[in-house]
Amino acid sequence: MTKWNLTDYNPDDFANRRHIGPSVTEMAEMLKAVGVDALETLIEQTVPQAIRQAEALDWPALSEAELLQRMREVAEKNRVMTSLIGQGYFGTVTPPAIQRNILENPAWYTAYTPYQPEIAQGRLEALLNFQTMVADLTGLPVANASLLDEATAAAEAMAMAQRVAKSKAKGFFVSENLHPQTVSVIETRAAPLGIEIIRGLPEECDPAQVFGAIFQYPGTFGHVRDLSPEVAALHAAGAVAIFATDLLALCVLKEPAAMGADIAIGSAQRFGVPMGYGGPHAGFMACKDEMKRAMPGRIVGVSIDAKGNQAYRLSLQTREQHIRREKATSNVCTAQALLAVMASFYAVFHGPEGLRAIAQRVHLHAVTLANALREAGAIVEPEHFFDTITVRVGVGQQGILAAARHRGINLRKVGRDRVGISVDETTDAGVIARVLDAFGITDPAVSATVPAIPENLLRETDYLTHPIFHMNRAESEMMRYMRRLSDRDLALDRAMIPLGSCTMKLNAAAEMMPITWPEFGALHPFAPEDQAAGYHEVFADLTEKLCEITGxxxxxxxxxxxxxxxxxxxxxxxxxxxxxxxxxxxxxxxxxxxxxxxxxxxxxxxxxxxxxxxxxxxxxxxxxxxxxxxxxxxxxxxxxxxxxxxxxxxxxxxxxxxxxxxxxxxxxxxxxxxxxxxxxxxxxxxxxxxxxxxxxxxxxxxxxxxxxxxxxxxxxxxxxxxxxxxxxxxxxxxxxxxxxxxxSILLISWAYILMMGGQGLTQATRVAILNANYIASRLAGAYPILFMGNRGRVAHECIIDTRPFAAHGVTVDDIAKRLIDNGFHAPTMSWPVAGTLMVEPTESETKAEIDRLITAFMAIRDEITDVADGRISAEASPLRHAPHTVEDLVAEWDRPYSREQGCFPAGAFRIDKYWPPVGRVDNAYGDRNLICTCPPLEAYAEAAE
The missing domain is CATH 3.40.640.10 (Type I PLP-dependent aspartate aminotransferase-like (Major domain))
Known part of the structure; x- marks a missing residue:
């Protein structure tokens, strides 16, 4: 009888079969090119022995199946309740088309920051839609492409107000109606800057003492009131008025700009983004036009490409911290682009009529609750509200909260004698019945059609008037729009993104799957911790392993x-x-x-x-x-x-x-x-x-x-x-x-650590160093490698010096844009040294993909030589005309190089070639003609002329 012996191949070895790119055979070939006989020899030549850790990371690795089973067991320890806590976090419905085509789509989640606009036009359009949505709903003309969360946006707005205010006062007023977590982050930011925080009710603000003030609209306890008098008084004293607001509420409430607000901030979470026990969610900021150059974060603007066609780009980039350094007024680096994209598609999906209908339904559910409670004799505050009410319950507070939890509902504890209730998009008649039952009201005869919003605070202006928010919302059309935008981008699902210091490695599907499970996505961050036992198990184990990794x-x-x-x-x-x-x-x-x-x-x-x-x-x-x-x-x-x-x-x-x-x-x-x-x-x-x-x-x-x-x-x-x-x-x-x-995204790192195991994580590091040294060794004869360690080795990234080519008129931009023709995202440009390219391959890239990058670099070097030897001028070369589009391919060709060389350079795929949707973007034009919302279609034609 034939006997089978188990081979060395383990198909469940996630680290070596899924995450780490080069095979054992390929690593041997790469080591030979580097000039060493073993991987450990390379590590010894690269990492100083005196700092090497003594003990290996040794926890066992899980397979993908074992990981998902572990995640299921952990998820079951979370208790998903109906959350009516509010306080800036709300239940929402993520349209399945957006969940599947955006949140779960690697074409969207594996992309990099759109610093190379030619290969990020899809993302940039979606983010411009986000900015337009925020600008329209707040009534303010300029919005940024998102911030980290509402509290961070509030702190940034305070710092921005201090820069632009005419008042020289040192104080900043914080309304008592602001969410507590926002107050905490503002207080933290203010202390090192010497800003005095003054707290009180809106009507208690003394404009003479402050350079700015922030009000919550609607307030954390539900209050909706006209803040125009307070804003006018602030303006008279040269101070800045900031509104922390709610995008859904603004679908029916008077917009902040109509009350004179200078800056509006908030969270776009309830536009289709799950609560996720705290995030991630896209904070937003909008401001008056005259303040736009003081706004922190990224702003997507409209420009033109080399042919005069409409093109998007990040605008005002000179404000970013990597250029201004210690003179920067903000260190905002990461935005919440993916979540902003989701929120923008939520607005496109529903359109203004749909958003207004959702807002009206939410409000009338809140009115129904308030009416039923009042009819039963409860004291309900405030008189005017959008989605949040506060009920005075006296000594019965704990009993009411417990009764609601028994019925699967979390309410908000307010002080010692009140209960807060915030309804949302997911609230229905059954939820209302359970809430009233917790108060002992079992057969309410209530319905609401009259809003609890005064006439002078009802919205009178239109919003989301751009055609993009009025497209046919059949799912087939929505799916195609999302696909069209993703096809305009170059993300990790298409090709290597060799960015220095940005480590664009594999984001495995098994790591990503749990974040959309409701047991993780539907939890409110302020829910009782005993309802989040699974999350806290993750936090504890992740923390323990990070401590072991870092010392x-x-x-x-x-x-x-x-x-x-x-x-x-x-x-x-x-x-x-x-x-x-x-x-x-x-x-x-x-x-x-x-x-x-x-x-x-x-x-x-x-x-x-x-x-x-x-x-x-x-x-x-x-x-x-x-x-x-x-x-x-x-x-x-x-x-x-x-x-x-x-x-x-x-x-x-x-x-x-x-x-x-x-x-x-x-x-x-x-x-x-x-x-x-x-x-x-x-x-x-x-x-x-x-x-x-x-x-x-x-x-x-x-x-x-x-x-x-x-x-x-x-x-x-x-x-x-x-x-x-x-x-x-x-x-x-x-x-x-x-x-x-x-x-919720801590789950991804925990899953990665569990599936890699201690040995797998260590091998990933070793291979990342191998891949970088392989590139450095292969390119060393064609390009100067700027810095090498004392033993002639780089770490996990290397800097290619392109400055010598400037003498021939070839710039680092030319090389970066030419790499797009080869189907690659450019490495990090001009950082940390101007005129250089910083390459980091990561451990996840295969030898074949790394070799394709090297082939591209070598072909570009040949083109630089053609310029240096006088066979072609820099201005006429494919380097200067890069990137080449389909329009270039089919248009009349009058260039001194062939279409083949221009559009299909070495390293580029021929069948699956990536075609950039626009040519080289004109950055200077975009800054001179700053447009940060979706312009009318005829404006594009005018810009091209």
């Missing part, structure tokens, strides 16, 4: 982005120094640091002192030591990235940490390059006191076209008491609106 003792999962993690980490350091009675305010930052580093330090109230780089790209140790000594007892922190932003492992990292500690400072190690450390080096063991981790980079959360991201911070034990506070308290100390940030 830190505690973690906060709250920060909603890497930049917010930086900010939170520096605040933690600042609070630690204050607790010791020390006034330390100097932060040393190498010139090579991430652009958000100096911006974060400035926001945390620190003074930035820049440290030079040595010729080899390392921190100039002599300059660092001198500046640390000069700072003395004012030295608060040093912010370093390891491996360095130049892509090498510096041998002096321990010395940098030791010098900092000798002067009493704390070491912040930026976690952007953690993909080169996991399993090899623990930042908490080499001198780090705090680090943020970009879960959207190293730990497999997808970038979503520019967000979501997560930036939890790990700290040593002495800093643990100073981690971000719970925002539910309303007291200072929180950095995000929800206690555990964007909780």
């Amino acid at each position: 830190y003792d505690a973690f906060s999962l709250q920060p909603n982005s890497g930049a917010q993690g930086e900010y939170a980490g520096l605040l933690t350091i600042a609070d630690y120094h204050k607790s010791r009675g020390e006034e330390r305010d100097i932060c040393l930052i190498p010139v090579s640091a991430h652009g958000t580093n100096p911006a974060s330090a400035q926001m945390a109230g620190m003074q930035v002192v820049v440290v030079k780089s040595a010729p080899n790209g390392d921190i100039d140790l002599e300059d660092f030591a001198e500046k640390a000594a000069k700072a003395g007892d004012r030295l608060a922190a040093v912010m370093i990235t390891y491996p360095s932003t130049h892509g090498v492992f510096e041998d002096t990292v321990r010395e940098v940490c030791d010098i900092t500690h000798r002067h009493g400072g704390q070491v912040y190690i930026d976690g952007a390059n953690m993909n080169a450390l996991v399993g090899l080096v623990k930042p908490g063991e080499i001198g780090g006191d705090v680090s943020h981790l970009n879960l959207h980079k190293t730990f497999a959360i997808p970038h979503g076209g520019g967000g979501p991201g997560m930036g939890p911070i790990g700290v040593k034990a002495h800093l643990a008491p100073f981690l971000p506070a719970d925002p539910r308290s309303g007291d200072a100390g929180a950095v995000a609106a929800a206690p555990w940030g964007s909780a």
